[in-house]
Amino acid sequence: MAGTIQQGNNPHMIQVNLGTVEALLPPPEQVPGRSTPTETASARS
Numbered sequence: 001m002a003g004t005i006q007q008g009n010n011p012h013m014i015q016v017n018l019g020t021v022e023a024l025l026p027p028p029e030q031v032p033g034r035s036t037p038t039e040t041a042s043a044r045s
Helices: none
Strands: 002-007 014-017 022-025 039-042
Touching: none
Parallel strands: none
Antiparallel strands: 002 014, 002 039, 014 022
């Protein structure tokens, strides 16, 4: 699985785009202390 992770319009929200699916990751679902740079990320499922 590959996708794009970006900062959303709200600086506290993270936008995740996997091509056919797009979602917003709210602060309670994010890992504390972890920064999320704007770049293409790959993950294995």
